[in-house]
Amino acid sequence: MPEMPEVQGLVDYLDDRLTSRTITKATVVSIAALKTFDPPIDRLVDTTVCTVGRHGKFIDIVTDTATGDELHLVFHLAKTGWLRWYDTLPATLIKPGRTPIALRIAFDDGSGFDLTEAGTKKSLAVYVTRDPQTVPGIARLGPDPLYPPLSLDEFRALLAGRRTQIKGLLRDQSIIGGIGNAYSDEILHAAKLSPYAIAATLSEADTARLHQAMIDTLTTAIAAASGKPPAELKDAKRAGMSVHAQAGKPCPVCGDIVRSVFFADRSLEYCPTCQTGGKPLADRRLSRLLK
Missing domain, CATH: 1.10.8.50 (Helicase, Ruva Protein; domain 3)
Structure with a gap:
């Protein structure tokens, strides 16, 4: 399972590449991974990434909408989930049920990432929300040991x-x-x-x-x-x-x-x-x- 150091590594990597990039496509492959319905995930399309952050083991991609509102793409990789980055996103069609891919996000420069999950026990979780504190796992989090340092x-x-x-x-x-x-x-x-x-x-x-x-x-x-x-x-x-x-x-x-x-x-x-x-x-x- 990815823990805080690996999640922070992913956050830093994504923040360097995604800030100011516009989301052009958000494709849910595993409907079980998506835990929210309002706002719908297609509301992310045409939003612009302003920062990438972390809450415990949750990654939070913060975007600005055309009206100036924030939307958050939040995900938890769980035990066997991972993020696969592409400088150029593959053009191949994803077939549900025949792939470990749960979610694909594309950006305006042709880059993107897949969230994947191995095995049969599916625990990877994706949320689209206006406020990350509405995600139950984030709302329950204790203090972060390093940011700021726990005395x-x-x-x-x-x-x-x-x-x-x-x-x-x-x-x-x-x-x-x-x-x-x-x-x-x-x-x-x-x-x-x-x-x-x-x-x-x-x-x-x-x-x-x-x-x-x-x-x-x-x-x-x-x-x-x-x-x-x-x-x-x-x-x-x-x-x-x-x-x-x-x-x-x-x-x-x-x-x-x-x-x-x-x-x-x-x-x-x-x-x-x-x-x-x-x-x-x-x-x-x-x-x-x-x-």
Whole structure:
């Protein structure tokens, strides 16, 4: 799943190319992806892009209409969605049901992009709205960790009293916007904390270390994504991972073997030496440390 660093990379890439461009065509290929009906998506045609922004993991293409009103093309790439950019958009006809393409947007210079989604479970979501706060996922978002930077005091307040595992808290978009499964693994590894640690029980030193790890990990990942075209962002993400999706490989910090815990639709990765006092975590959702 694209997370904040890759989404920010896409935002920067699109903003450089789309500002002042006019939308000439908006083609919905997968009707299930379009979550709004008012305004209709064809209202985007002949609008001009004024900026591209981000809300958590949502991308927001802001356009001006001829009457001076704003329309927002907002989308969330979900678990298996992606953006495919074209300097020259293909002229081939898209056949619904025979393509991973969910949406195609064309611009007045011949460029454009497709939103694609692999697999059979379709979760990619597209919205056309006058106000991005009407998108339920955006309305529920917690503060962004970097824009503006979340202070240590603000971070402590978010954790205070929460009897939840810190891995789940970092992934909860209503608490902190933009962090998902991959970067929560990386942040916890950098902070030397177990993913099963309870947020409310962290010491002041643990909380400070976790906060700094969050800021540093995300800042470094965004710098790695900056300037890269969409086709290169996934490889850049993989190359920067210390533990996530690295099970069976040596930890780059201590050399211990990175381990996984599997759940129904995802896994987490961690280093026992760095994060759990050398003890492996049992491979079930509500596990405690093995004794």
